[in-house]
Amino acid sequence: MSENLAPDSSLQQQMETFEETCRTADLKLTHQRLEIYRELARATDHPSAETLHTRLQKSLPTLSLDTVYRTLATFEQHHLVKKVQTVDSQAHFEAQMSQHHHVICDSCKEIMDFHWNSFDSTPLPEDLRQWGAIRNKNVTIHGTCRKCQDVKAGKKPA
Amino acid sequence: MSENLAPDSSLQQQMETFEETCRTADLKLTHQRLEIYRELARATDHPSAETLHTRLQKSLPTLSLDTVYRTLATFEQHHLVKKVQTVDSQAHFEAQMSQHHHVICDSCKEIMDFHWNSFDSTPLPEDLRQWGAIRNKNVTIHGTCRKCQDVKAGKKPA
DNA sequence: CTAAATGCAAAATTTTTGCAGTCCC
DNA sequence: GGGACTGCAAAAATTTTGCATTTAG
Numbered sequence: 565m566s567e568n569l570a571p572d573s574s575l576q577q578q579m580e581t582f583e584e585t586c587r588t589a590d591l592k593l594t595h596q597r598l599e600i601y602r603e604l605a606r607a608t609d610h611p612s613a614e615t616l617h618t619r620l621q622k623s624l625p626t627l628s629l630d631t632v633y634r635t636l637a638t639f640e641q642h643h644l645v646k647k648v649q650t651v652d653s654q655a656h657f658e659a660q661m662s663q664h665h666h667v668i669c670d671s672c673k674e675i676m677d678f679h680w681n682s683f684d685s686t687p688l689p690e691d692l693r694q695w696g697a698i699r700n701k702n703v704t705i706h707g708t709c710r711k712c713q714d715v716k717a718g719k720k721p722a
Numbered sequence: 723m724s725e726n727l728a729p730d731s732s733l734q735q736q737m738e739t740f741e742e743t744c745r746t747a748d749l750k751l752t753h754q755r756l757e758i759y760r761e762l763a764r765a766t767d768h769p770s771a772e773t774l775h776t777r778l779q780k781s782l783p784t785l786s787l788d789t790v791y792r793t794l795a796t797f798e799q800h801h802l803v804k805k806v807q808t809v810d811s812q813a814h815f816e817a818q819m820s821q822h823h824h825v826i827c828d829s830c831k832e833i834m835d836f837h838w839n840s841f842d843s844t845p846l847p848e849d850l851r852q853w854g855a856i857r858n859k860n861v862t863i864h865g866t867c868r869k870c871q872d873v874k875a876g877k878k879p880a
Numbered sequence: 881c882t883a884a885a886t887g888c889a890a891a892a893t894t895t896t897t898g899c900a901g902t903c904c905c
Numbered sequence: 906g907g908g909a910c911t912g913c914a915a916a917a918a919t920t921t922t923g924c925a926t927t928t929a930g
Contacts, residue, residue: 592884614919624928628887635885649807649862654919667853675917680847688863690837695825700864700901704807704847707856749924750909772894791895793910810918812894840900 578605578659582644589642598615599624600635604658609673610666632722648675650702665703671712678705734761736817740802747800757782758793762803763817767825770812806833809864813854823861829870836863 582601587595603616603623613632620627624638636657641646648656648666663684664677681688683703692698708716744751760813761774761781767779771790773868778816779783793813797803804822815834821834841861850856866874 590884594885594929598902604776622928626887630888630921631886634922637921638885639742641794647809649809651805651807651813653813653915655809655811667856669854670857676853677852678847678850682847683841683844686841692836694868695834695836696827696865696867696869696871698825698863699828700865701861701863703852703859703861704825705859706854707858709854710852711854713854714873719743748909752909752910759892770894784912786914788896789911792897795896796910825896 575602575605585642585644591638591642596624596627596631597635597639599627599642601639601659604636604657607659608677610648610656610658611616612652612656614654616657639660650675663700667705667707667709669709669712670706671685671716674709676709732764733760743802749796749800754785754789755793755797757785758790759797759802761818762794762815765817768806768814768816770863771775772808772812774815780805789794796825798863806831819859823863825867826862827864827867828864829874832867834867 579598579602582605583593583598585591586597591597599620600616602618604611605614607619612628613636614637615630617627617629620632640647640657643661645657645659646661648658650656650668652673658677660677661699664679665683667676667678668674672674680703684701688701734817735758738764738819740745741756743749743752744755744877749755757778758774765774765777770792772787774794775785775787775790794803798805801819803815803817803832805817806816808814810831817833818835822837823841825834825836826832838861842859846856846859
């Protein structure tokens with residue numbers, strides 16, 4: 565709970581930063597861009613373009629899927645969003661740009677963020693230094709989330 | 723150099739393990755499967771289905787792309803190969819099943835393996851324990867490889 | 881006003897599937 | 906010989922593109 569203080573104001577803050585970045589980059593602040601960004605920033609589940617499109621039907625009934633794709637690509641170029649590395653056929657996106665890592669449930673495919681400061685500050689192994697210029701390092705964890713474990717347990721009791 | 727001893731014999735060993743696994747799993751050892759697996763096991767670059775298909779044209783001129791896809795999917799189900807997590811549109815594969823991590827060059831897209839034993843034995847952060855059952859943890863590093871750095875340096879000195 | 885962004889439709893890319901013939905066990 | 910596997914062709918799924926129209930700045 566304590567980590568969840570004032571989520572709205574932080575979203576609002578994120579929107580302001582977003583608008584600021586768009587102005588600086590000469591990206592027009594269209595209704596579509598604002599809504600797409602807000603929807604992604606609000607999401608915690610790393611949605612695909614199609615999922616975003618579906619969610620935005622209510623607020624933007626005429627929004628087309630190709631605009632979602634185009635917009636996400638533009639945002640990505642301007643480092644406003646990132647594609648999430650997955651094994652999925654659909655690309656997944658996130659607006660969370662600060663350092664974090666992912667846990668993926670192989671059963672329900674849910675992707676969650678987590679933080680790991682001690683890892684972040686650990687130096688890389690020696691032999692990697694000569695590989696080139698390293699920009700970032702991230703951990704991905706795979707497993708089965710509590711929810712899916714419980715479902716399985718319910719179906720096949722021990 | 724010392725780590726590179728007898729690469730052929732290790733490929734041969736890997737082929738034997740592969741055949742063994744197929745027999746146990748009642749997977750027929752077809753010419754195609756053997757060649758696809760061998761090609762992937764030999765590769766160090768995490769090729770896509772299409773790349774594998776191209777490389778196999780010489781040894782299997784009639785091999786179809788859909789068989790490559792189907793075969794890789796079968797292998798994956800039997801834990802003989804893994805899909806590599808990327809941000810690419812095409813899926814990439816590897817036959818290397820033991821614990822390792824990836825460095826990806828954002829410029830040339832090359833994916834290389836590396837090992838990091840001290841990371842492997844580091845316990846996960848506390849708050850992840852309650853997430854569910856964790857199967858594995860892997861690091862992905864992004865950056866620009868030496869080769870691409872040099873190319874850039876050559877083109878835009880200073 | 882004007883260049884950039886959108887929506888539509890059509891295409892391109894990547895992957896999957898149905899079916900008839902082929903091949904391993 | 907029989908069921909699994911393959912190749913072909915066609916479809917499905919995902920993403921991209923050309924162009925006319927609309928819109929932000």
